[in-house]
Amino acid sequence: MHFPLSCEVVIIGGGMMGLSTAYRLAQAGCDVIVLEWRNIASGASGRNGGQIIQLDGRDKDQKSISQRLIYAKENTKLLDELYEELDYDFELNRCGSFDVAFSKKDAEELMELVEIQRKAGDKEIEFLEGDEVQRLFPVLRKDVYGARYRPTDGNLEPLKLTYGLAKAAKKYGAKIFTHSKVDKILVDHIGVTGVSIQGRTIKTKWVVNATNAWASILTPEVDILPLRDVAVLTEEIASIPPSPIETIIGDELVFTTTQTRSGNVLVGGRTEARFRKDQYKEDVTLEELRENVSIISEFFPSISNVNVIRAWAGTMAFTADGFPCIGPMPGVKGLIISAGFNNGMGYVAITGKLVSEYILHNGKTSLPLDPFDPARFYKKKIKWPEPYNYSIITKFLGRL
Amino acid sequence: MRIVDHPILGKLKERKKVFIEVDGRKIEAYEGEPIAAALLAAGVRVFRYTSKEKEPRGLFCAIGRCTDCVMIVDGIPNVRTCVTSVRDGMKIETQKGLGKWRK
């Protein structure tokens, strides 16, 4: 690789977060390079379902909700703009999303949540009765009790979004190096001086660690937890409709489905508990495959004969409060963390915008980064459960 | 067209006849044979139309690989007719695009 000797900004990680930032920086005329250890979108960016769920989880804190809404709304607006700007159709579809209840108890909880959200200023969210959900989503199991529904949610093709961002970043002069693994972020007593890669040094004053689930390897001061999930994909079928469904049933089962533009239905969520070191494994066990496939027959009985054509695993990330880390690393000038995402579509556009603003305007951003400040976890020892999977972690975080 | 007599394979063996329905038309088939064979024997070669260009498609690989021969069988779309055996009373429909699932 012919790496430059120096540049203004080094972004580590060729996923959608890193490239979204690279795109904004390059557009502003900044000399930026992206270093990716595998290929573009090899991690979670190319492996997730692309569900756009603006307010994920079952957060009941009104203050937190109203704060999150500001970022979610801005992200939504920016995604729409990106869809126009990028010379790449990433299949954005604002088809709404459902959080479905299959018991009276769950329906009551959703009703309560909707009420809290509405009080917090969320005007879009609504509760749909079971028969209304049935009407909108006819392939769903008949015993559906209701759903939390947001009409402006939807889905997109995350791999295409990431490629679109890469293409646009390159158009504005960003240099993207794939199969280029950064060994170390170089710092002196003041701050960042460069990165060390394949025995060479690239000098820079700014480094963005956008490696998400892998972030703690380069910056261990902030503990970001990798979490592996499994997806199975069906053949192309007619619209079921495409709207993403995310649901939590009892204490055990969390699953998600979404349908791509071409008609493939992606189903995921049931995984075995694994140890932290094994969360990066991208193979799928037979049990996981079977369990995820069984979600289809369990919850979508009328399409239970559909053919499953692919299965894979990918690794997303969690922080100790479930929200990402976006902002400066305490004590190291020029080092930005942009990691800890488990709902990438809800943050991709706004993250690129805010991180690029921070770099271009000396720490000033159009929306405050405080809620995502990495300082909240700086050198904090977190006692994560071992082994774990999605259900165990969300329960640990109090999100179930 | 059925090959009734063959210089090497001899006369077509007596097999149990069944009836299947293709787009409302009743056709004769033999127990155990794939749907695609019964359709070709009845002169049906267009099995489906593609979703975007609405182009006709038919049997191509006959080993369940190419999925060009899929049809709606008993309400289930995308059934590979080259590797699915006929059953008496089976209802087969020409698939348009991705087809419709019976709810």
Added chain:
Amino acid sequence: MKEKEIDLAVVGSGPAGLSAAIEAAKYGASVEIIDENALPGGQLFKQIHKFFGSKEHYAGVRGYDIGRKLLDEAENLKVDIRLNTIAFGVFNKNKIGLFDQKSILVSKPKKIIIATGASENPLAFPGWTLPGVMGAGAVQTMINIHRVLPGRKVLMVGAGNVGLIVSYQLLQAGADVVAIVEAMPKIGGYFVHAAKVLRIGVLILTSHTIIEAKGDKEVESATIAALDQNLNPIKGSEKELEVDLICIAIGLRPEADLCRMLNCEFTYIPFLGGHVPIHNEDMETTTPGVYVAGDVSGIEEASVAMEEGRIAGISAAESLGYISSEEAEKEKMKCKERLKAFRIGPFGSPRQEGKNKIFEEYKRRVKNVK
């Protein structure tokens, strides 16, 4: 999920898979064969011509009779043949995921032989998606197994052995073969196969190819044209043939998805069909305990597949401890000698060269070879 523990699982019940299962079972191994089709035998039962070779190769016997013999032998040896069962993947520790059209099952063999055969190469030209354009193998299945003629007037594309043999069989089934076009300046198949169709009036046009398939909803005609030395169509040489079936017989490629899932390494040997799993002379791949046999290990022919299957079966039985190394060596040598006969001469030696490259690649990549 029920896990079935067994000595050896063979995926594919064609000539290679059956031969492999028979050998391993003969020495006492518990063997199951997995096949996604409703009928066993792979492509053997549609081979209605007499096979070449020597007596040991079943020469002069028609393919379906060889298939019957192998099936009887396998049944006598209590080989469990699971039909209508798809091996959809191989997971950690040699677990094979199976789907029998009802539920997911698991086979947990100590050794695996992949004998999944090949699939036909497609050829893209305007109209190639029209109903009535089919793989030659697909047509052969329809006429010889299901006894249904998919068309009456046929254009065959490709004059290799498959194109020539299927043309002959189409004639036997009562169809008219209007022409066989071959892009190369020479017929690729054996002289005797070409002679059989020529002397009853079939036209073989070398340096010709199909340009377009035409028809409203299905094939009604085909446009063919002559090719120049660079294989470009010669303007003005186009002719339209009234046909309702176009058969594509331009070669096969190994169906090696399971080998990929088993992390077998591959090498590129165009003469053997492209990317083939690397293996040694005992048919073991770069993943220990995983063997290949037949077309999946390089496109050749059924007679070769049977010998490779036997070698793989003996090797598996040997590594399972059912047969001593000396005896295994002796038995494998017999197969290897018979194999040699198929890999000499103008048609055979390029295959031997291809196989040698694969064996060498194996030695390069696998340390501590015996």
Added chain:
Amino acid sequence: MLNEEAILNKIKVSPGYPSKERFLKGPVAVIECPEEIPCNPCEEACPFGAIKVGEPITNIPMLIEDKCVGCGKCISACPGLAIFLVNINYSEKEAAISLPYEFFPLPNVGDEVDVLNREGKFICKGKVIKVIEGEDHTWIITILIPKEFFEVARGIKPLKGGVFFGKKENYMSL
């Protein structure tokens, strides 16, 4: 390779093709198998040891002329259907050719058939004098033809009369 002359030239130089002298002596097997392919059932089929392939089995089959009595056992034993029996001494003006045949319907004894050469062109009319079932569904048809065609008559037009037979000449100019 596509026309009669080229095919005949290729076959004539192969060791399976009888000499002129041997043809003159009466019924003889004509082995039209000029390529090195791995195959030897003909060797085993001959009760008189008149066909030799040997080792390796890709050797081109050789006809040992003096040993061949013209019994015709090899015709249906050959998987490639490449062996014919030619008797140019059948009568004063006629030669008898026995050829392998695997199409339906079969001709009947006494039928007049169109006789074709190796490239499938009509050369003369012939009369069927014998139809026997050989090994495993390969029939052997014996036809009488004018003597001068003994070296080129190798096929009969299948009786079904398919579309392409009539049209073939149209495409020959391609």
